[in-house]
Amino acid sequence: MDITGRKLFVRALQEEGVDTLFAYPGGMINELTDELYKADSIRVVLGRHEQGVVHEAEGYSRETGRTGVVLVTSGPGATNTITAIADAHYDSIPLVVFTGQVPQNLIGNDAFQEVDIVGMTHSVVKYGVTVRNRDDLGRIIKMAFFIASTGRPGPVLIDIPKDIQIQSGSSEYPDTVDIRGYKPISGVHIGQLKKAYKLLSQAERPMILAGGGINIGHANEALTEFVHKMGLPVVTTIMGRGAIPTDDPYFIGNLGLHGSFASNKAVSECDVLFSIGTRFNDRITGDLNEFAPHAKIIHVDIDTSSISRNVVVDVPVVSDAITALVKMMEWAKPLKIQSWIEEINNLKSEYPLEMKKKKETLCPETIIDGINTCFKEATVVTDVGQHQMWTSQFLAMRKGTKLITSGGLGTMGFGLPAAIGAKIADPDRCVICITGDGGMQMNMQEMATAVTNNAAVIICIFNNQYLGMVRQQQQLFYGKRYEITCLRRRTGCSPDCKGPSDACPPYVPDYVKWADSYGVSAVRVESEEAIIPTFEQAEKVTKAKKIPFLIEFMISSDELVLPMVKNGSPISDMIL
Amino acid sequence: MDRNVTDRWIALYVENEVGVLAMVSGLFSGKSYNLRSLTVGTTERDDISRMTIEVESDDITFEQIKKQLNTMVEVIKVIDLTEVKMHMNEIMYAVIPGIDTEKKSEVFRIAQVFHLKPIDIDEHTVMLLSSLAPDKNDDLVKLLKRTFHRIEITRGGAVAVESLNNK
Numbered sequence: 001m002d003i004t005g006r007k008l009f010v011r012a013l014q015e016e017g018v019d020t021l022f023a024y025p026g027g028m029i030n031e032l033t034d035e036l037y038k039a040d041s042i043r044v045v046l047g048r049h050e051q052g053v054v055h056e057a058e059g060y061s062r063e064t065g066r067t068g069v070v071l072v073t074s075g076p077g078a079t080n081t082i083t084a085i086a087d088a089h090y091d092s093i094p095l096v097v098f099t100g101q102v103p104q105n106l107i108g109n110d111a112f113q114e115v116d117i118v119g120m121t122h123s124v125v126k127y128g129v130t131v132r133n134r135d136d137l138g139r140i141i142k143m144a145f146f147i148a149s150t151g152r153p154g155p156v157l158i159d160i161p162k163d164i165q166i167q168s169g170s171s172e173y174p175d176t177v178d179i180r181g182y183k184p185i186s187g188v189h190i191g192q193l194k195k196a197y198k199l200l201s202q203a204e205r206p207m208i209l210a211g212g213g214i215n216i217g218h219a220n221e222a223l224t225e226f227v228h229k230m231g232l233p234v235v236t237t238i239m240g241r242g243a244i245p246t247d248d249p250y251f252i253g254n255l256g257l258h259g260s261f262a263s264n265k266a267v268s269e270c271d272v273l274f275s276i277g278t279r280f281n282d283r284i285t286g287d288l289n290e291f292a293p294h295a296k297i298i299h300v301d302i303d304t305s306s307i308s309r310n311v312v313v314d315v316p317v318v319s320d321a322i323t324a325l326v327k328m329m330e331w332a333k334p335l336k337i338q339s340w341i342e343e344i345n346n347l348k349s350e351y352p353l354e355m356k357k358k359k360e361t362l363c364p365e366t367i368i369d370g371i372n373t374c375f376k377e378a379t380v381v382t383d384v385g386q387h388q389m390w391t392s393q394f395l396a397m398r399k400g401t402k403l404i405t406s407g408g409l410g411t412m413g414f415g416l417p418a419a420i421g422a423k424i425a426d427p428d429r430c431v432i433c434i435t436g437d438g439g440m441q442m443n444m445q446e447m448a449t450a451v452t453n454n455a456a457v458i459i460c461i462f463n464n465q466y467l468g469m470v471r472q473q474q475q476l477f478y479g480k481r482y483e484i485t486c487l488r489r490r491t492g493c494s495p496d497c498k499g500p501s502d503a504c505p506p507y508v509p510d511y512v513k514w515a516d517s518y519g520v521s522a523v524r525v526e527s528e529e530a531i532i533p534t535f536e537q538a539e540k541v542t543k544a545k546k547i548p549f550l551i552e553f554m555i556s557s558d559e560l561v562l563p564m565v566k567n568g569s570p571i572s573d574m575i576l
Numbered sequence: 577m578d579r580n581v582t583d584r585w586i587a588l589y590v591e592n593e594v595g596v597l598a599m600v601s602g603l604f605s606g607k608s609y610n611l612r613s614l615t616v617g618t619t620e621r622d623d624i625s626r627m628t629i630e631v632e633s634d635d636i637t638f639e640q641i642k643k644q645l646n647t648m649v650e651v652i653k654v655i656d657l658t659e660v661k662m663h664m665n666e667i668m669y670a671v672i673p674g675i676d677t678e679k680k681s682e683v684f685r686i687a688q689v690f691h692l693k694p695i696d697i698d699e700h701t702v703m704l705l706s707s708l709a710p711d712k713n714d715d716l717v718k719l720l721k722r723t724f725h726r727i728e729i730t731r732g733g734a735v736a737v738e739s740l741n742n743k
Binding site for chain 1: 590591593594595598599602603606636639640643644646647648649650651652
């Protein structure tokens with residue numbers, strides 16, 4: 001029996017096991033949302049802006065490992081998703097984004113709310129297509145879920161014109177799909193992996209570099225076991241934070257522009273760098289000519305196009321992280337590298353990772369330590385900026401901790417909605433959003449989504465009254481010319497301002513009053529003693545009231561993220 | 577490191593669908609690959625098109641280009657023609673206007689040597705059709721520019737196919 005496109009759409013979501021759909025309505029998806037009204041098995045979460053909606057789906061996906069699903073309308077609804085789709089693309093988050101489209105007879109007419117969203121997004125999706133025949137609808141949706149979640153995961157965009165939604169056609173939704181241009185990699189080339197293992201096992205100064213692929217591929221335990229079996233030191237990227245627990249004796253620290261002294265030095269001096277699930281982004285490598293200059297590089301990655309892209313690799317291995325690690329475990333034997341380990345430990349104690357505490361102001365490290373103390377199991381979601389770097393440096397990653405952050409694209413405004421998505425996915429889990437006062441304002445409308453969906457997130461705003469990451473660059477490299485980074489600055493301020501004084505205008509908004517307007521409790525914390533009790537209060541209130549709790553931590557404007565490597569310098573050349 | 581920047585050739589089988597040409601060419605512009613020529617036409621199957629692509633790149637970039645093309649769902653097969661024996665031709669029209677009888681004979685002499693087809697003519701103008709290899713067409717254009725006051729060139733881009741006797 002034939003059914004309409006809108007019926008098949010909902011049926012397809014049900015067949016794919018979609019339990020939550022993040023959506024924002026509009027004229028070109030009225031047919032689809034009307035059909036969803038009848039489908040009780042799918043929870044439809046209404047966001048407040050399409051960018052937030054997609055970040056929520058990203059948070060949902062990161063929390064569950066499942067594909068995040070989004071439905072928005074045509075035109076501005078579609079264009080508003082692009083930043084968040086690009087974010088998912090860089091950080092390998094599986095999403096299926098459905099956009100409504102004007103009827104096909106109007107496409108090309110500059111019809112009301114018509115945009116070529118497939119054309120606009122093709123460089124930031126894994127696959128994108130407009131459904132042009134009703135009979136293709138089922139196959140295309142099946143393709144979308146398959147492509148998004150396999151291989152290196154990523155976003156897929158399916159644009160559905162209104163006439164396709166109404167038109168009748170086959171009711172069939174295929175069980176499988178065969179795509180001649182897309183064959184995700186399974187298994188691993190054993191010969192190549194043996195070559196990699198041999199190189200690693202003969203190393204005198206080996207180092208493991210673990211990226212986000214470990215977390216995405218759920219290879220954390222396999223990596224930890226492998227590392228212990230061979231006795232190998234490990235550094236991680238930001239996305240790879242938690243690849244092994246941060247209190248593990250073999251964990252050295254983060255690598256890169258804000259990596260630890262020991263990590264950056266050790267990678268610069270190692271003789272074999274075994275990297276797995278990383279893209280060698282420029283934030284990791286610094287000056288490419290000086291990156292791991294003495295090392296043979298092994299690179300294990302599921303994505304062939306990530307291999308030998310940024311750094312020249314000696315032994316490439318195309319494989320899922322867990323497949324490669326489980327296989328290598330069979331061969332693993334302890335290495336005799338005691339002097340190398342001691343050398344690294346000396347580097348660690350020479351410049352340990354810690355912030356200098358000032359007497360009169362709150363130290364970001366102390367706040368994050370408070371989280372480490374109060375929350376044994378939690379998902380921590382950050383925004384982008386200084387607070388993100390501090391979190392990546394000081395958040396203790398244990399078995400029960402998860403860190404969700406925007407790594408590749410560095411999308412300010414990611415934090416709050418992604419945290420909401422994670423909390424919606426897993427309401428019983430403690431979800432903490434760490435954000436800056438800049439990033440918070442980029443998607444603060446999503447507070448309403450949190451309140452109306454019982455997404456009881458603990459929101460921690462690190463308020464330094466500046467756009468701190470750029471301010472830091474201005475402070476160190478641009479003669480303290482704080483152009484457009486002061487969030488207190490108003491018309492009438494001195495054109496030559498070199499930093500805050502008592503004469504500065506008040507900060508807007510008042511976050512405590514703002515939260516109150518949503519019925520959300522909020523506390524401003526200005527002393528160290530208040531940190532732990534406030535976290536305890538936040539935990540209690542979020543559990544009881546099922547709505548968010550906001551904490552505004554007032555921190556000093558001139559706190560810096562250190563160590564740091566100046567853009568374009570070698571990673572061993574650090575400002576400490 | 578020897579960058580080895582040179583011309584390279586790719587044959588690409590793609591889905592014959594709306595927007596695929598834009599996606600392939602968009603990949604080149606978006607990632608700053610130096611696209612020299614791109615031609616496309618259907619194959620014996622209606623649902624598959626074949627492209628011939630010329631790029632100028634070094635070894636590392638060329639590897640990356642092939643990998644990036646392979647990641648596209650719409651791309652069915654990437655064939656590196658750089659080290660392969662192939663036939664390659666390009667349709668090119670050359671119009672030589674404003675010439676007298678003496679110059680016309682010159683045009684015909686050149687046509688004879690280069691195996692070009694004079695396909696149109698009026699009192700002062702001759703039109704030639706060339707289907708030489710692109711580098712030969714380059715030479716021809718240079719010669720015509722040197723020889724005549726004014727020329728108009730319309731080039732179609734190269735189409736390449738593997739030789740039958742590739743080992």
